[in-house]
Amino acid sequence: MKIALGVCGGIAAYKAAEICRLLQERGLSVQVVMTQAAQEFVRPLTFAALSGNKVITGLFGGEGEPNLDSAVEHIGVAQGIDALLVAPATADMLAKFAHGLANDFLSTLYLATTAPVILAPAMNVNMWQHPATLANLEELRGRGHSIVAPGAGYLACGMVGAGRLAENELIVEAVLATLDARIQSSSFERKHDLEGETVLITAGATREPIDPVRFIGNRSSGKMGFAIAASAKQRGAQVVLIAGVTTVPPPSGVELVRVERTEEMRSAVLKHFQKASIVIKAAAVADYRPKAIAEQKMKRQGTGSVTLELEPTADILGEISRLRTRQIIVGFAAETEHVLENARQKLTAKMLDAIVVNDVSQPGIGFESDENAVTIVTRAGEEQVPRMSKRKVAERVLDAVVELMRSRAGVS
Numbered sequence: 458m459k460i461a462l463g464v465c466g467g468i469a470a471y472k473a474a475e476i477c478r479l480l481q482e483r484g485l486s487v488q489v490v491m492t493q494a495a496q497e498f499v500r501p502l503t504f505a506a507l508s509g510n511k512v513i514t515g516l517f518g519g520e521g522e523p524n525l526d527s528a529v530e531h532i533g534v535a536q537g538i539d540a541l542l543v544a545p546a547t548a549d550m551l552a553k554f555a556h557g558l559a560n561d562f563l564s565t566l567y568l569a570t571t572a573p574v575i576l577a578p579a580m581n582v583n584m585w586q587h588p589a590t591l592a593n594l595e596e597l598r599g600r601g602h603s604i605v606a607p608g609a610g611y612l613a614c615g616m617v618g619a620g621r622l623a624e625n626e627l628i629v630e631a632v633l634a635t636l637d638a639r640i641q642s643s644s645f646e647r648k649h650d651l652e653g654e655t656v657l658i659t660a661g662a663t664r665e666p667i668d669p670v671r672f673i674g675n676r677s678s679g680k681m682g683f684a685i686a687a688s689a690k691q692r693g694a695q696v697v698l699i700a701g702v703t704t705v706p707p708p709s710g711v712e713l714v715r716v717e718r719t720e721e722m723r724s725a726v727l728k729h730f731q732k733a734s735i736v737i738k739a740a741a742v743a744d745y746r747p748k749a750i751a752e753q754k755m756k757r758q759g760t761g762s763v764t765l766e767l768e769p770t771a772d773i774l775g776e777i778s779r780l781r782t783r784q785i786i787v788g789f790a791a792e793t794e795h796v797l798e799n800a801r802q803k804l805t806a807k808m809l810d811a812i813v814v815n816d817v818s819q820p821g822i823g824f825e826s827d828e829n830a831v832t833i834v835t836r837a838g839e840e841q842v843p844r845m846s847k848r849k850v851a852e853r854v855l856d857a858v859v860e861l862m863r864s865r866a867g868v869s
């Protein structure tokens with residue numbers, strides 16, 4: 458799920474960096490939006506490094522360097538987020554929100570989004586207690602926004618009283634509670650259609666060592682497979698998640714098996730295969746590995762070239778297709794050309810029930826990104842899933858799996 462984190466200009470702006478990190482740790486994707494004043498306190502680079510995403514610094518781009526992909530990016534961001542958190546929220550920003558002013562990216566985003574809003578104010582005690590601020594807060598509370606009230610204590614201005622940004626953990630908890638409520642009330646995520654099923658999911662990249670320090674790997678982050686695992690869990694399934702190397706934390710509540718090499722992934726998949734009723738292989742698995750692994754770090758051979766002899770790894774998907782008893786088996790395909798032809802060919806050759814193909818030559822989807830666009834290919838037909846968050850793509854993949862289960866059972 459994706460959060461926009463609005464950072465306003467106040468001494469507490471530096472705390473937003475830690476909040477950003479905590480949100481990431483909970484598996485959320487964070488899009489940071491900084492006001493101009495916030496940039497006087499913390500550099501956008503800090504948030505870019507923490508979130509792994511470009512930071513939005515203004516309606517029309519930062520100083521001399523446009524940072525927007527389009528003139529209506531606030532609409533794109535507004536539609537793509539599951540919640541808007543503003544921490545710290547200054548008295549000025551609360552006033553803008555309360556009165557519907559839209560003269561910077563954050564206030565414009567606020568008006569443009571229908572996602573729930575969480576506000577964590579921080580300011581001087583007199584500003585916090587001013588009737589204008591109290592009236593604005595009342596108005597915002599009346600709109601259903603969550604207000605994480607500031608704590609009391611010594612303030613940066615030297616005064617003592619209420620106005621200090623609430624503890625980071627409290628703010629993150631408020632975000633998670635809001636997201637939980639959203640998940641409960643949203644129709645697609647309320648499904649419990651995988652109850653009684655055991656879903657085996659692979660995610661992330663495998664690594665094949667060359668020598669003690671080098672390896673053959675790929676850019677898979679694990680985001681796609683983890684999104685499927687989280688959705689399957691949400692829909693009532695028991696989830697066995699076999700994860701290679703990943704860059705994001707796995708979802709909670711699943712049986713997690715960590716592996717590195719293709720052979721380890723193969724053993725883990727074979728071990729858990731028979732208890733699974735559904736298998737979804739979103740991992741990016743090495744097709745080749747070095748024929749021999751050097752015991753010592755390979756030394757540079759002057760200017761001469763070095764040849765690495767590779768041998769094929771086990772085709773795990775092909776192997777489990779041959780072993781299947783009752784399982785629905787779904788593969789993924791990362792293609793850069795002849796996308797659909799290659800996917801259809803893999804569907805038949807590997808005897809799959811479905812294959813989910815992504816064109817990884819397209820920017821902004823596939824490896825590492827928070828979004829994907831796929832085609833779900835089954836024997837019955839093809840369903841195009843346009844660009845959306847990986848969590849939403851995961852839901853569409855699971856919808857297709859449920860459809861396959863129903864048609865196998867003869868239920869229309």
Ligand code: PMT
Pocket residue numbers: 659660661676677678679680681682719738739740741742743744770771772773774775787788789790791792815817823824825826
């Ligand atoms: O992890 P992310 O950063 O979120 O990126 C997601 C993704 C791009 C990795 C994912 O969406 C995806 O496309 N995964 C499959 C990538 C891939 O390895 O495709 P392939 O066409 O090489 O393999 C086809 C299928 O065979 C895959 O299901 C793969 O898991 C499986 N395979 C491949 C090789 C092998 N030796 N054994 C296998 O089982």
